[in-house]
Amino acid sequence: MTQQSLNSNKAIVVFSGGQDSTTCLFWAKQHYNDVELVTFEYGQRHDTEIKVAKQIAETQNVKHHILDMSLLSQLTPNALTQHDMDIEVGEDGVPNTFVPARNLLFLSFAGALAYQTNAKHIITGVCETDFSGYPDCRDSFIKSMNVTLSLSMDKDFVIQTPLMWLDKKETWALSDELGVLDYIRYNTLTCYNGVIGEGCGECPACELRARGLDAYLKEKGAE
């Protein structure tokens, strides 16, 4: 039996509608002819997240798969899914926004989708630089996952992580290079309080995002 080989010009982007995964979408569009998005619905703090993801997929004219992962919020009470919990950092340095096994599950399902759609590349916006205490954002985990996915389906998948070694300032720089800085600045949702674009300005996600943008714009202005 000859196996059909994967389409090396096709990519699946793990997509949340936030700054990082939207930057990955545009990065993917620059590198591959055929790009599709996958968004996981798992009882996010704000259903705005799904709406934003849908909107971006529509305006960018990209095929969008939305998969139900609501079992995730069944497994762990967590500040990202339990709407009445405050966001805090635990004694072990891991914030209570951490959803155990989230990237493990997301990448498994993205891999299954890649298999079905014959896409060689799986793109995720995880980043070790700002890794914020999430162990499943580290490069070593991604490399191990890549091996596991490929072995599990006997396919040569490639997990691409364009943001792995970038800090937030450099992620903004990348979006500028891709010509979409303003699009990402005003149309994506990173804020834990569900405020699109510049966000609430107060939550940890907004602080990180704004600090990076300020640093990038300052550097650009100084050129």
Ligand SMILES: [Zn+2]
């Ligand atoms: Zn915010």
